[in-house]
Amino acid sequence: MTSLSITLLLCVSFTSAHPFHGRIFGGKTAQPGQFPFLVSIQVESDSENVHGHYCGASIINDQWVLTATHCVFGWTPDDIYLLAGTNLLDTGGTAYNVSKIIKHQDFNTTTIWNDIALIKIEGKFEFTDVVKTIGIGEVSGGQSSTIVGWGSTKDGDPNELQYTEVTTLTPDDCARLAEAAPYNLERGPGQVCALGSVDVGPCHGDSGGPLLFNNTVVGMVSYALDPACAKGYPDIYTRAAYYVEWIDESISLY
Numbered sequence: 001m002t003s004l005s006i007t008l009l010l011c012v013s014f015t016s017a018h019p020f021h022g023r024i025f026g027g028k029t030a031q032p033g034q035f036p037f038l039v040s041i042q043v044e045s046d047s048e049n050v051h052g053h054y055c056g057a058s059i060i061n062d063q064w065v066l067t068a069t070h071c072v073f074g075w076t077p078d079d080i081y082l083l084a085g086t087n088l089l090d091t092g093g094t095a096y097n098v099s100k101i102i103k104h105q106d107f108n109t110t111t112i113w114n115d116i117a118l119i120k121i122e123g124k125f126e127f128t129d130v131v132k133t134i135g136i137g138e139v140s141g142g143q144s145s146t147i148v149g150w151g152s153t154k155d156g157d158p159n160e161l162q163y164t165e166v167t168t169l170t171p172d173d174c175a176r177l178a179e180a181a182p183y184n185l186e187r188g189p190g191q192v193c194a195l196g197s198v199d200v201g202p203c204h205g206d207s208g209g210p211l212l213f214n215n216t217v218v219g220m221v222s223y224a225l226d227p228a229c230a231k232g233y234p235d236i237y238t239r240a241a242y243y244v245e246w247i248d249e250s251i252s253l254y
């Protein structure tokens with residue numbers, strides 16, 4: 001797709017909410033191999049406005065990664081590739097071309113519901129100490145969880161992978177904390193709400209990456225209730241466990 005249409009899609013269709021496209025605020029630098037299932041979705045640099053790291057994704061088997069639909073909205077397999085096996089965006093790792101993108105058929109650009117997608121690579125991942133799969137798990141409210149990504153930090157876009165802790169919230173706690181937020185959209189069972197703290201949380205570029213609990217992916221970074229990052233409002237993640245049947249069925253078709 002052209003750079004113009006992605007700008008329109010991202011800036012016009014998504015004005016009611018702010019999916020994260022860039023990069024973790026207030027995080028720590030990850031150690032090599034600490035998050036071996038994380039890959040960077042990279043946009044081929046033939047686009048004027050967007051190139052390089054765009055979103056995160058998690059390796060769930062030898063050919064597929066799990067991410068958010070808003071991360072692949074409008075892209076074709078030729079527009080993107082995955083970088084696996086490195087914490088540094090500019091050094092090392094293995095690039096994998098993409099053969100198939102599956103967006104959720106009911107992704108809603110107004111409510112940002114069903115913000116889940118799958119990407120299939122050409123060939124298979126070569127598993128090593130720094131390239132591994134991760135399973136899908138469930139989380140309840142009030143659990144300490146981890147987010148990880150190359151999203152924006154206070155100092156700009158990092159080259160080195162960052163991570164931090166956030167706390168999942170019950171729907172009631174989420175509603176209370178979201179009340180005063182600029183974009184308090186209706187939330188559903190397919191979402192997880194979690195809170196970092198002021199100056200700590202996901203930011204632009206962390207989208208699609210995992211919310212981790214009990215050594216499983218329990219969510220994918222979806223959107224913020226405030227266009228600025230880590231302002232003390234909860235953030236919304238797609239609830240991975242809610243979509244297990246969709247994931248299994250989609251993978252079995254391709």
Ligand SMILES: *[C@@H]1O[C@H](CO)[C@@H](O)[C@H](O)[C@H]1NC(C)=O
Nearest residue numbers: 044078081095096097098122
């Ligand atoms: C990925 O695709 C590009 C063309 O888009 C090609 O030049 C490159 O060789 C491919 N890489 C692999 C590992 O197949």
Ligand SMILES: *[C@@H]1O[C@H](CO)[C@@H](O)[C@H](O)[C@H]1NC(C)=O
Nearest residue numbers: 106107108109110111112113
């Ligand atoms: C998206 O959700 C809104 C609000 O529930 C609804 O009005 C609209 O029809 C939905 N759009 C699509 C394409 O399903």
Ligand SMILES: *[C@@H]1O[C@H](CO)[C@@H](O)[C@H](O)[C@H]1NC(C)=O
Nearest residue numbers: 137138139140213214215216
């Ligand atoms: C953590 O995962 C294990 C399975 O690997 C499961 O038996 C256990 O109930 C999970 N713990 C929580 C708190 O979800």
